[in-house]
Amino acid sequence: MILDYVSIFPEFFAPLQLSLPGKAVAKGLVTFGVHDLRGYTTDRHRTVDDSPYGGGAGMVMKPGPWGEAFDDLTGPGTTIVFTTPSGEPFDQRMAEELAGAEHLLFACGRYEGIDQRVLDHARERAVVREISLGDYVLNGGEVAALAITEAVVRLLPGFMGNAESLVEESHADGLLEYPVYTKPASWRGHEVPEVLLSGDHGRIAAWRRAQAEARTAERRPDLLARTGVVSGLGDLDVR
């Protein structure tokens, strides 16, 4: 998979060399390209924004440099991702969809947003997704693009050593993950639940499922409504 990023702050993408995304590069699964939007300007001041038609606060990103960037970077298999607080909320299902793309081109806006014609034009030449990280406003789309990248790249076939950890993690089955424990069995007066020491795989699986349902009911009842799971909260210890 090829991942490209267009931003006025290319330095934001230094973490792509590290940790998880860096490992994906080393394994030959992805290549990253980071592009300075100002490199696609033609004026002496390398201007990327201007005042909004119709008035109002703040500045709007001009269409010209974005058009040049897309001319340079868009090909037949490109999905252009605009990270914006007015996009569809990002979730695991969307990460899975994006993991099937050949080429993701992240367009990271700043200021009050990007001229709408950039999006309309992008839709004429590529698949376009407008994606929000959540119901809050960041200063720009760069952090959102990094978060989406991390969620997508770890799903690429051949990335995870242990495929089971993908199946069992939070959101894979529409539930939050059950609590996990490791040695020692007793720590500062807190004990590992007895069932996990029992060696009884059936009981352990049932306990984990009940914990996942209880945790989800407590913290994210909206997810339960979506998956149709009905949970007896009982006296489960949910934190």
Ligand code: ADE
């Ligand atoms: N840019 C600014 N806020 C954002 C958000 N919540 N999600 C994605 N991109 C953004």
